[in-house]
Amino acid sequence: MTSPAPRVALIGPGAIGTTVAAALHAAGRTPFIAGRTAHADLRLESQRGTVVVPGPVSTDPADAREPADLVFLAVKATQTAAAADWLTALCGPATVVCVLQNGIEQRETVASLTPGATILPAVVWFPAVREDDGAVRLLADPRLTVPEAPGSQAVEHALRGSDIDVEVSPDFVTLAWRKLLQNAAAGLMAVAGRRAGVFGRDDLGHLTLDYLGECLAVARADGAHLDDDEPRRMLDKFRGFPPDMGTSILADREHGRPLEWDIRNGVIARRGRALGIPTPISDVLVPLLAAISDGPG
Numbered sequence: 001m002t003s004p005a006p007r008v009a010l011i012g013p014g015a016i017g018t019t020v021a022a023a024l025h026a027a028g029r030t031p032f033i034a035g036r037t038a039h040a041d042l043r044l045e046s047q048r049g050t051v052v053v054p055g056p057v058s059t060d061p062a063d064a065r066e067p068a069d070l071v072f073l074a075v076k077a078t079q080t081a082a083a084a085d086w087l088t089a090l091c092g093p094a095t096v097v098c099v100l101q102n103g104i105e106q107r108e109t110v111a112s113l114t115p116g117a118t119i120l121p122a123v124v125w126f127p128a129v130r131e132d133d134g135a136v137r138l139l140a141d142p143r144l145t146v147p148e149a150p151g152s153q154a155v156e157h158a159l160r161g162s163d164i165d166v167e168v169s170p171d172f173v174t175l176a177w178r179k180l181l182q183n184a185a186a187g188l189m190a191v192a193g194r195r196a197g198v199f200g201r202d203d204l205g206h207l208t209l210d211y212l213g214e215c216l217a218v219a220r221a222d223g224a225h226l227d228d229d230e231p232r233r234m235l236d237k238f239r240g241f242p243p244d245m246g247t248s249i250l251a252d253r254e255h256g257r258p259l260e261w262d263i264r265n266g267v268i269a270r271r272g273r274a275l276g277i278p279t280p281i282s283d284v285l286v287p288l289l290a291a292i293s294d295g296p297g
């Protein structure tokens, strides 16, 4: 007996992917789950309780017999190329691919792997962590922003009535850059090997403001409408977090995994160069993050 073709699929059932799979499942739209590691099911724990998403997690793209209507891509950006066979198997010209990754380059990166599909980037605002037992802990109310663009209705429709709040924004560029500034500053945690409490230091506070000022200049030149107070607000936000609050790039460093340094920090130096804006702090920070991530040595 052949199983029905997947209509909603999720590639990358990690911290963010499990959160989305659980929301879809609880709303009665259990996705086809494509992973790298086989699991019998997925488990999400949050203040609202535990959701178990029935598996299995498929690790063979041949299991995806037909393209899906909607694919959520939630692998790390460093893993996108390796997920190409899944994208080929699950995407056709009518497929919407919602990219649940940090950064501002999701469209360019994923379009080359999914000719003809509609790519929709999403800003993922909530933190989630994978525990050692494989369960995912959701640490805040889940919220996504997608651009007012083709494909946004498919995402809204799939998550309607679920625990995930979806905002459709006419000024996605500004929101994506605001999130990128947060991720860029979090890169300092990965270099320091410390959690949010480290922003309480005066010297790191000054560095953060200078670095975010540099990022802000690039963001504005790239079309973001962010005002002069953005760096100060961002620093205050980090200082308001619980001191033991982490970030996914720090978790990757702690586990010896490759870091998403290029899409979170490198991109600001690259865009700065293209736009003729100096990025002296990035020029020190980015090679350090790259070396921590990729060595050699």
Ligand SMILES: NC(=O)C1=CN([C@@H]2O[C@H](COP(=O)(O)OP(=O)(O)OC[C@H]3O[C@@H](n4cnc5c(N)ncnc54)[C@H](OP(=O)(O)O)[C@@H]3O)[C@@H](O)[C@H]2O)C=CC1
Residues within 6 Å of the ligand: 011, 012, 013, 014, 015, 016, 017, 034, 035, 036, 037, 074, 075, 076, 077, 079, 082, 083, 084, 086, 100, 101, 102, 124, 125, 126, 127, 128, 129, 130, 247, 248, 260
């Ligand atoms: N975690 C967070 O709080 C936040 C993360 N983000 C962003 O979301 C994105 C996803 O991050 P996150 O969920 O933390 O990452 P995780 O590392 O938790 O999850 C990635 C998942 O992708 C799987 N995977 C890896 N390679 C492949 C492949 N070739 N085919 C299929 N699946 C694969 C991994 O499998 P395996 O189990 O084998 O590792 C894992 O299940 C990143 O861009 C991150 O920056 C954004 C906001 C918050």
Ligand SMILES: CC(C)(CO)C(=O)C(=O)O
Residues within 6 Å of the ligand: 102, 124, 125, 126, 127, 128, 182, 183, 186, 246, 247, 248, 249
């Ligand atoms: C938790 C959050 C939202 C902020 O750093 C994030 O984007 C990440 O951990 O990658």
